[in-house]
Amino acid sequence: MPRAGFSAGSPKVDVVIDMGNPLLNRTVDGFLKIGAVGACRVAAEDAFECLHKGSVSKNKLEQTLKKMCKEGAYWGTVAGVYVGVAYGVERVRGRYDWKNALIGGAVTGALISVAGNGKADKIAKDAITGGAIATAVEFINYLT
Template sequence: MSSGKLENKSFMEELRSFDKGGFFELGHPLLNRVAESFIKAAGIGAIQAVSREAYFTAFEGENSSSSVGATEIPGAKKHRFPDLRGETNRKSLEAMVKNTGKESLQWGLAAGVYSGLTYGLKEARGAHDWKNSAVAGALTGVALALTSDDTTHEQVVHCAITGAAISTAANLLSGIF
């Protein structure tokens, strides 16, 4: 054993240390920021997708065992993985991995595009304000809309407006709280 003390950090100190150092050093702050945002959000997307599937699997199992008084979750089927039917374990696992990967990619894409755009606009304009957030949110919304299976013109416009509105509101509210 070494004579040095082991450093004890709290969970919050560990999280704060990520902001200082970072995961990657790709040679440019823009690339570092995009890569870190992508990885963090993709991980969150994967956890969300798997936990949602686990919840619906458990809920369906509970309802199939007690048919009296079973309630249906509105929209539950619509949010499930479309290829996950439970025919065989191998097919179910393959469908879950495929769909979890797709959802992870979507979350990572959104975070990477948004982070990269806000950084790039801040560097280009010399200011970080609601205008940067609005443009970055709109373009991120367009990117997300284009990852859908059946993309329509209306859906792209709706996602752009929603992304801009949410991003702008978050930027404006960050100064208040």
Template structure:
């Protein structure tokens, strides 16, 4: 048994995610939420690190990224603590941004996955209605994680989440 563990490659480990349950928390709903959270949080972390690295590189090279200009023409710094240099404050800001981003991605995936599973079990059907409700609640949850969430932003995120989720559900059988 130990020789099998020693010879397994990273690719074998990644393939095993699709075959079985990564977590066994005693209930399929909890397993699904935990797996979705961990997988999406990893994707969110990769996305945040690559975005922050891009902005650090652009700023360090003295180039304009184009996205940091306000309507007044004044350059607005996207991450005020990231300076394009190797220092402790920049690293701490990057870790903070990465943690927040991965938490948001994991939260969205866990909430959506848990809701679709719970609604499927409660209603006995998996259809666009489950996707719409789960997408709306997930959108509201994400809006509430932003720093300045307004009533309008929460409603817009709920509508957007419901629309994207419903469209994805309806298009699943086509492609």
């Protein structure tokens, strides 16, 4: 089940979303976690920019919120697709290993490239990049 938590000291707040299906649960979990990271990245960058300039305006705040939503949705979608594909591959293959990450990353990279109107060469490069990154992360997780 997707869980999101926030802890600042002793009390902890957990949010649980049950979609009724393990594939959907993992996909939503990936979307929420990585989407939140993408939104926080934008907030941190824009906060730094405002502090550096020494001024904050209503217009800048509105732009930041729109940018946070856009980046959060984009990166959340990428993560959700990856997690969903990797889990689906795991279920089809009946194994949990680095090959699931490789296939999930390659399919996700290709899908994101196709959605961005990529040409055949770019789609292939993005598939290779996605597979390589996902496999590297899986190996790093294995080592730690």
